[in-house]
Amino acid sequence: MNNFWFVIVNPTSGNGKGIKNFNTIKRLFIKYKINVNIVFSEYAKHEKKLVQKAINKGFTKIISIGGDGTLHHIVNGIMSQQVINTSKIKLAVIPVGTGNDWVKTYNIPKNKEKAVQIINKGNSIYQDIGQIKLLSNNKEIYFNNVAGIGFDAFVVNKISSFKKLGSISYLLGGLIGFLSYNKSKLLISYNNNNIKSKIFMLSIGLCKFSGGGMQLTDFKNHKNGLFDITLIKNIKLFKVLLNINKLYNGKLKKLKEVESFQNNYLKVKVNDNIMPYIQADGELIGKDNIEIKIIHNAINFIIP
Numbered sequence: 001m002n003n004f005w006f007v008i009v010n011p012t013s014g015n016g017k018g019i020k021n022f023n024t025i026k027r028l029f030i031k032y033k034i035n036v037n038i039v040f041s042e043y044a045k046h047e048k049k050l051v052q053k054a055i056n057k058g059f060t061k062i063i064s065i066g067g068d069g070t071l072h073h074i075v076n077g078i079m080s081q082q083v084i085n086t087s088k089i090k091l092a093v094i095p096v097g098t099g100n101d102w103v104k105t106y107n108i109p110k111n112k113e114k115a116v117q118i119i120n121k122g123n124s125i126y127q128d129i130g131q132i133k134l135l136s137n138n139k140e141i142y143f144n145n146v147a148g149i150g151f152d153a154f155v156v157n158k159i160s161s162f163k164k165l166g167s168i169s170y171l172l173g174g175l176i177g178f179l180s181y182n183k184s185k186l187l188i189s190y191n192n193n194n195i196k197s198k199i200f201m202l203s204i205g206l207c208k209f210s211g212g213g214m215q216l217t218d219f220k221n222h223k224n225g226l227f228d229i230t231l232i233k234n235i236k237l238f239k240v241l242l243n244i245n246k247l248y249n250g251k252l253k254k255l256k257e258v259e260s261f262q263n264n265y266l267k268v269k270v271n272d273n274i275m276p277y278i279q280a281d282g283e284l285i286g287k288d289n290i291e292i293k294i295i296h297n298a299i300n301f302i303i304p
Contacts, residue, residue, distance in 0.1 A: 002058075002060060002061070003035050004035045004036060004037050004059065004061070005034060005035065005036045005037070005059075005061045005062070005063050005092070005119070006036075006037050006039075006051070006054040006059040006061065006062050006063070007029075007036045007037065007038040007039070007062075007063040007065060008039055008040075008041060008047050008050050008051060008054075008062065008063070008064055008065065008066070008070070008074060009022060009038060009039070009040045009041070009065040009066065010040075010041045010047065010065065010066030010067070010069075010070040010096075010097075011040050011041070013065070013066035013067045013069075013070055013096050013097045013098075014066075014067060014096045014097045014098055015098070017096040017097075018065055018066055018070075018096050021065075021096055021112060022065070024112055025065060025094060025112055025116065026038070028112060028113055028116040029116065031116075032116055032117070032119075032120040034116070034119060034120060036063070037054075037059070039054075041066075041070070045073050046073075047064075047066075047070055047073035047074045047077060048073045048074070048076050048077035048080070049077065050077070051074045051077035051078055051081075052077045052080075052081045055077075055078070055081050055083050055084065055089070056081075056083055060084070060088055060089055060090065061089075061090045061092075062074060062078070062089060062090070062091050062092070063091075063092045063093070063094060063119065064091065064092070064093045064094070065094045065096060066095075066096060066097055067095065067096065067097015067098055067099060067100060068097055068098075068099050068100065068101050068102055068145065068281050068282050069097065069281070069282060069283055070097065071093055071102055071144065071281070072143065072144065072145075072280065072281035072282070072283050073283075074091065075091070075129065075142055075143070075144045075281075075299065076141065076142045078091070078299060079129060079131070079142040079295070079298065079299075080140070080142070086129075086295075086298050086299055087126065087297060087298060087299065087300060088300075089299055089300060090124060090300045090301075090302060091299055091300065091301050091302065092118070092119045092301070092302035093108060093115070093301075093302075094112060094115045094116065094119075095108060095110055095115065096110075098212075099210075099211070099212045099213075099282060101145060101146075101207075101209040101210050101211070101212065101213065101282070102144060102145045102207055102209075102281070104208065104209040104213065105145075105207040105208040105209060105219075105222060106301070106303040106304065107304055108303065108304065118302060118303070118304050119302055121304075122302065123302065123303060123304065124300045124301060124302050124303065125222075125223065125300070125301055125303050126223055126297035126298070126299070126300055126301075127144065127206065127207075127222050127223050127297070127298065127299055127301050128206055128222065128223055128224075128225060128294050128295060128296050128297065128298060129142050129143070129144055129206070129294070129295045129298035129299060130142065130143045130144075130147060130204060130206055130227065130280075130292060130293070130294055130295070131292065131293050131294075131295055132147060132278070132280060132285065132290050132291075132292050133290060133291045133292075133293075134285075134286065134288040134289075134290055135288060135289040135290060135291065136288050136289070141280055141285050142280075142295075143206070143280035143281045144206060144207070144281060144299070145205070145206060145207045145209075145210060145281045145282075146203060146204065146205040146206065146207065146209075146210035146216060146217065146281065147203075147204045147205075147278070147279065147280040147281070147292065148201060148202065148203045148204070148210070148216070148278070148279050149186070149199075149201070149202040149268060149276050149277070149278050149279075149290075150183070150184065150199055150200055150201040150202055150232075150276045150277075151181055151200050151201040151232075152201055152203065152210070152211060152216065152279060153276065153277035153278050153279035153284065154181050154276070154277050155211070156277070156279040156282055156283070156284050157277055157284055181237070182274050183198045183199060183200055183234060183274075184198065184199060184270055184272045184274045184275065184276040185197065185198045185199075185270070185271045185272040185274075186198075186199050186202065186268055186269065186270060186271065186272075186276075187268070187269040187270075187271050188202065188231065188266060188267070188268050189266070189267040189268075189269075190263045190265055190266050190267070191263065191265075195231065195259075196271065197231075197233045197234060198233065198234040199231060199232065199233055199234070199276075200232040200233065200234065200235045200240070200257075201216070201230075201231075201232045202229070202230070202231050202232075202268065203216040203217050203229070203230045203232075204217075204227045204228075204229050204266065204292055205217030205219060205227060205228040205229070205230070206222055206227065206228075206294075207219070207222050210281075210282065211247075211282070213248060214247045214248055215247070215248060215249065215250040215252065216230055216247065216252065217229065217230045217260070218230060218250075218252075218253050218260040219250075220262065223296075223297060225264055225294060225296045226262040226263060226264050226294065227262060227263060227264065227266070227292070227294055228260070228262060229260065229261050229262065229263060229266065230252065230253070230258060230259070230260045231258070231259045231260075232252075232255075232257055232258050233257045233258075233259070234257065235255070235257040235258075239255075239257075243255060264293060264294040265291070265292065265293045265294070266291070266292045267289075267290070267291050267292075268289065268290050268291075268292070269289045270289055275287035275288070278290065
């Protein structure tokens with residue numbers, strides 16, 4: 001199996017781009033003599049089971065054809081299996097999703113042939129992975145890009161009806177979210193520090209972009225063993241609207257209500273009757289008190 005790539009295609013990614021582009025991508029695999037075993041996901045989160053079955057059969061090289069959600073579920077399948085060390089897995093991405101945020105950090109192109117050429121070349125880098133533990137049931141969820149608590153997760157809950165509009169769906173969901181979002185009071189603990197405040201949004205990042213190109217964390221390094229963490233405290237909603245460009249240009253930290261720091265562990269407890277939503281890589285994972293830790297150099301990703 002070491003000579004074959006196990007390819008997981010999400011046919012519904014990018015409003016059907018996964019299936020529309022499949023024949024083109026398949027011809028490119030043949031052109032560059034890349035041996036593949038191809039499967040299609042058939043329902044939500046199916047990718048997790050597919051990749052675990054592949055690893056059980058001996059596959060160690062995986063290709064994700066889809067968007068950020070497809071990659072998220074594949075990563076969760078890799079991280080939650082116990083057959084081999086996760087660092088033995090090579091994972092490549094051909095982006096056909098809506099936001100395609102993770103690939104932006106590594107400059108992996110949307111052009112299908114260029115993305116296949118990157119896989120053919122085989123350059124790779126180890127990346128850290130985040131683990132979120134829901135404290136009510138000890139369920140573990142992994143993320144490879146950015147996780148968030150508060151407004152961004154609230155928006156994820158709103159945007160499903162706008163997904164067909166592409167990246168602008170995040171902006172529309174955000175604007176609509178302003179009309180009904182209520183801030184929660186959180187106790188955030190790390191090392192010997194405790195922050196107790198009403199919060200607009202807490203972002204925990206490994207990579208640079210999320211939410212359709214937003215830069216919600218002060219990105220430093222994707223493999224240094226530390227999260228890039230941004231806390232937006234009790235900011236007025238109209239001030240967020242006035243500074244919405246800072247969500248995209250990386251200058252968010254200049255606002256006085258914003259605090260940025262790095263750490264490899266966080267505990268977040270809700271001190272309120274308003275339980276905020278939690279998202280990981282743009283996937284809604286619920287509401288709970290949580291612990292978040294980093295798993296250093298967890299997966300070997302194929303990059304340019």
